[in-house]
Amino acid sequence: MSVVKLENVDKTYQLGETTVQALKQVSLQIKQGEFVAIAGPSGSGKSTILNLIGCIDTPTGGIVQIDGKDIRGLNDTMLTRYRREKIGFIFQSFNLIPVLSVYENIEFPLLLKKFVSKEQRRELVLHFIDQVGLSDRIKNKPSELSGGQRQRVAIARALVTNPLIVLADEPTANLDTGTGDRILSLMEDINKTNGTTFIFSTHDQHIMEHAHRMISIRDGEIVAA
């Protein structure tokens, strides 16, 4: 079953008097449990596709369906709720909240959801901290962690709500090669163990090799899927 379906999607941005076409008639489908890389050079439209799948942007034309639901016409609040329920994010710059500890950063998305008890939260957070190998860093603040450790926290945070899809925007771009490899391996392991769908963007050939399927994009158009 497709968890992501893009059909003839266009996305244009207005930059002053210039109209920039970021995506042109993009169509693709991603199935539950896939480990997919969206590859292409900078400015090719990778992030735009992730933004649309992540419900943080809406298409100018075409259809974007996430878990069978068309996101066109959803207002800001509905998109936010849909994002909270269905999507996990891993950012290139980790985007941890600096004033919260490792534990609290991972707990944060659960606090935004209703009906999750303190005990349930604790159980989930400790489970994912253990899964990303940071059990000894629970109380540390992000500033006390290495880049690799921060990205592990971000992965645990993305997974803790048990999302349908985890989107990772160039997750290894700010890491050295060895750490990047270990992060990708961790994501692969979780994909295998939990069956979570991973979609990540990259322009690094070495990282692309980890993907089970690669979607290539150039100048806003899919060139290989």
Place this chain on the structure above:
Amino acid sequence: MVIIKLAVRTLLRRKRRMISIGILVFAGTLLLVFGETFAQSAVWYSKESIINNFTGDLIVYSEKSKEQPSPFAFTTPLPVIGDIEKVTTWLTDNPQIDLIVPIAQNYSILSVERNNKKIELPLIYYAVDPVLYQKAFDIVRIQEGSYFNIDQASGTFLQGIVISQAQNERYRQSYDVTLLPGEKATFLGITPGGSVNAVNTEILGIFEPALFKNIFDYINFVDITSYAQLYNFTGVKTESLPDSYEKAFSASGEDDIFALAEDTGFDSIDVDTLESEVISGYTMIAVKLRNHETIAAIQQEIEAAGLGVSTAPWDQASGFFAPIARSLNAVIYTIVALIFLIVSFIFMNTLIINIIERTHEIGTMRALGSEKSFIRNLFLSETLVLNLFFGGLGIAAAFLLTVLLGPSGVPLPDIVSQYLIGGGNLPLLLNAKPFIEAIAVVVIVSILATLYPIRVATKISPLQAMLNK
């Protein structure tokens, strides 16, 4: 809970900037609470002081007067109250009235002799029943001589004049005359009919006012009997005035009076039936009530009683004294409002800088599923936590200051103190109102100061999270 945790930690992370704002909030709140406590105390003590030492709760004066009573209306004295006996009886019989003090306010000439030469000194004064006045207003502190040499047992007093020390000093400077107790003088006054009357009098004492020096340094005291004699306010009354006299008094014009003069049947008055009557010449009556709260009701009662008098409450009768305390209140509120306006702008500016610095963080929160209301509550919490903390410190400091300074009172420059409360330190009244108001002001200012920054913050798109730092 997570919002409060985030708010507190974010504030602690930006400690230096937040402490600068906090100091302003602290100072503003301290000034608001202490300033309002000070102003309220000033208003309260000003009222008490004016009522107890100066005007009573209200002043009764002739309804014919075009002017309201004023402490300095000596050059244009109010008209004499018509039927003083009827008015004073009505007032004395009213159970809500504690004391009444009839006063005549006027100016005359005091003539003294120095080196066989007459020197005429201007004198402004209250003509009073010294016993009644002293009972109501304990303002006179005798430096030399006596205060009308009152015999407390019989309630009698000597006729004469009690001069203020400051007035005596002005006589010395301007006329090279220093009056001494026991000195004889002639009291000269121009009667309403235009003639000059003279009464022999004596300087009985020199006094210093206990309070309101800026009034009583200029006001002297004359006994009402001497005053009535000076102005011919002494008359006769009879129970059996002949009809022809009644007709004459009610004549509508000169022709009627001349016609009466030709009337051979014009009756003569039986002199034996005449009684002497002191009309007194009182121009106003200070009225002290048992309860200050009943001023308006008593005013209405007096004016409806058909006594031919009007009334002015203490704050109107005290001239510019009562408004001074109220103006002080307004000044304090204006200063506090300005401080909070400045704090609001600085706070707003700082919050916007914070928001710009935290665009990525806010975008991330939005991407992770935080609704706009979460962001709004986060910034509001940060502001409230900071402002309530420092505002709370300001309130606590104001409380301590009030408790510490309250009993002994706040020392004030003499000129301020004289105009505000008649003189001396200003005791502070501990009242919950300024404290409650301060909390409300801090909360309202916090909300107002965050309105625009919150608008900026909630407009941050989750797309910002995807941008590289």
